[in-house]
Amino acid sequence: MxxxxxxxxxxxxxxxxxxxxxxxxxxxxxxxxxxxxxxxxxxxxxxxxxxxxxxxxxxxxxxxxxxxxxxxxxxxxxxxxxxxxxxxxxxHRMPRPTWGGRSWRDRLTLVAESNRELLTTHPWLTEVAALSRPPLGPGVMAKYEHELAAFDDTGLSDPDADAALTYLLGFVQTHCRSAHDAARITTDTAMSDAEWWAANQPLLARVLSPDAYPRALRIGAAAGEAGGSAWNADRAWRFGLARTLDGLAALIRDGG
The missing domain is CATH 1.10.10.60 (Homeodomain-like)
Incomplete structure (x- = not known):
């Protein structure tokens, strides 16, 4: 990378x-x-x-x-x-829906989903877009203004609204980078996750003892069955976004 x-x-x-x-x-x-x-x-x-x-x-x-x-x-x-x-x-080309009539949680969900769509459409952005030093052009400023407006009426202070937005976008960027890495591994190896596990299952069954790794095997198997693979991007997105918003909810509930 x-x-x-x-x-x-x-x-x-x-x-x-x-x-x-x-x-x-x-x-x-x-x-x-x-x-x-x-x-x-x-x-x-x-x-x-x-x-x-x-x-x-x-x-x-x-x-x-x-x-x-x-x-x-x-x-x-x-x-x-x-x-x-x-x-x-x-x-600059990102859609900017109006925020009126939506709860703060719905607004932030839209912010997250629009950024996920952007990074999915343009995977290279996860390699270069620095949260700490963005290019301060018209596209960046329009995006920043629009996304900050999603925090209106939350009661957060200006510094906390900025930090909350950075926190949310950081989750999106990290998730999308992981999703791109997973897709790249599949492409580079010409093997799906299911095929990889099937190919390595006999060896893993011999070396991974339930006595030595009881939690890892039990929970890993349950997670793999629930997500269809060791790591499922959509499941990770839903879980991670919900927990990120839950964290912000505590801040908003406490008045910032």
């Missing part, structure tokens, strides 16, 4: 690009450009969605938009800045 993350580029140039300020690349002499920054970002998004984040190189993006490998740097200074633009663009 890549160690790349948002917020690692040159801040002034990144922010200028995110908000369409002319200081992003400075003045440029020569003929009019054949493409614009939005086309560069769109090409990078398509590459990431189709082939994964490793496929997003400045050269590959240049080829996708039809410019030279060197000229692409006149649009975006480098890959760190490009990653910020990509993340902000995906956030």
């Amino acid at each position: 890549t160690s790349e993350a948002t917020g690692t580029g040159q801040p002034s140039r990144t922010l200028a690009l995110l908000w369409g300020e002319p200081a992003a690349t400075g003045r440029r002499k020569g003929p009019a450009r054949s493409v614009d920054v939005s086309q560069v970002v769109e090409a990078a998004l398509l590459l990431a969605d189709e082939q994964g984040l490793a496929a997003v190189t400045m050269r590959a993006v240049a080829e996708r938009v039809g410019v030279s490998a060197m000229s692409v740097y006149t649009y975006v200074p480098g890959k760190p800045e490009l990653l910020d633009l990509m993340v902000d663009a995906t956030y």
Whole structure:
């Protein structure tokens, strides 16, 4: 997995690009450009969605938009800045339903589910979207404003509302990263979880003694039967989201 993350580029140039300020690349002499920054970002998004984040190189993006490998740097200074633009663009496209008439728990459930949908559609986001240093572009700000509004009337203080949102999104991101890892293992091994357990069951039956591991075998077997595998993404999601909301409920009930 890549160690790349948002917020690692040159801040002034990144922010200028995110908000369409002319200081992003400075003045440029020569003929009019054949493409614009939005086309560069769109090409990078398509590459990431189709082939994964490793496929997003400045050269590959240049080829996708039809410019030279060197000229692409006149649009975006480098890959760190490009990653910020990509993340902000995906956030900008998220649906933003109205919160009126819903309970706080229903609102936060929608926040969680919309972020899960985003990370499922764009798995590469779990590798780069840093909660601690997001690109402060129009997409990030619109998302933040909308999701904070889900905490209206909960009685939480402003710092607690921010912390509660971060806590909720942290659960979503961790869950989706685990789901992606599980899917990747299945793809890489060309073997489903059921096939893996079936193939290894004879050996496991010989080495795993009920006397040595009574709880692990009993509870593990019950969990596997309930979820259809050692780890079931949907079951883990339902359980984890409910417990996350239960924790926030205690905070809200106590008045923050």
